[in-house]
Amino acid sequence: MRTTTHRPVTVFFLVLPYTHIMDLAGPDQVFLEAAGYGAEISVRYCSTTPRLHTSAHLPFGPLKHYSRMTPSAGDIILVPGAELSYLLSSEFRRDKEVRAWLRRSHADGVTVGSICSGAFVLGEAGLLNGRRCTTHWKRTQELQKRYPEALVQENILYTFQEGIYTSAGIASGIDMALAIVERLAGPHLAHTVAREMVIYTRRNGEQHQQSEVMLYRNHIHSGIHAVQDRLTAHLDERTTLFDLAETACMSARNLTRIFRKETGVSVNDYITILRRERIRQLLKNPDLTRRQIAQQVGLKSERQVNRLLSGTAV
16 A cells, blocks of 8 residues: 655755765655655755765765755754764865754744754754754763753654654664654555664654554565565455465464564454554544444454453454
8 A cells, every 4th residue: 555645745955065975865765766656755865065075075966955945833853973074174164054944944844854963964054953853872961962952862763853854874864864764655565665674663662652562663684575565455354264374485384483472462453453453543533433443353243442442442
């Protein structure tokens, strides 16, 4: 099933001189993969200069000047990390216009975020004042010292508050991008992108609103993923263990063992978790009765729905 965002969203990467290429490439690939799976996400690139070198001296360009970009409310601007010596140099700090552009965009409803040392750019723009934020663990103390009004968090992958994202480093930039995709296009598409990139869908532990189901998909076993995909797509249908074993291309006995090994729960427990989360989503629709909800999750009665929500076996 192809998932799309409610409205097209453009992600603008502000690529600065001496950018760390993986800070850009990791999150960038997440959004490109999401678009490939149907999310209405497009990516654009801009800079303070038409041509530049990354921190690894890889030439990059030509790029449009950021002032020619016109992000709209709901769009996203991300600042990948760059050499800190440049970000704190008088050369960069003299560029007041780029900081004004970031502030103005955020005030207009654009989400603004950073990867790794990109947080120092947001700090210079005043966007971290009074907000939870983070950066690479080597730089958190320096970030706090330079921007004392920022609420710098230690030992966390990424933060989000009041339209401002920050992340800790290369891998956590990917985690943050996956969280953005999840917000825009749903948890299943975020998982699909993570699986395509052969990475774990990590969370920072404070994202309590994240899908509970995602906790059981942090593995790379293709057969078990196929089973989980089938259960998600056909939750309203009666499916036997032998049907699922055929999907996984293994015996029923082996599926039972491998499923628990990879996910930490049994097949039946996973189905219950899927049903509970789907029911909670469907209950937000005032036009559905509990009997109709029961049918959509493969249950027979409203009573079974109530028992499942109360934690009683159905």
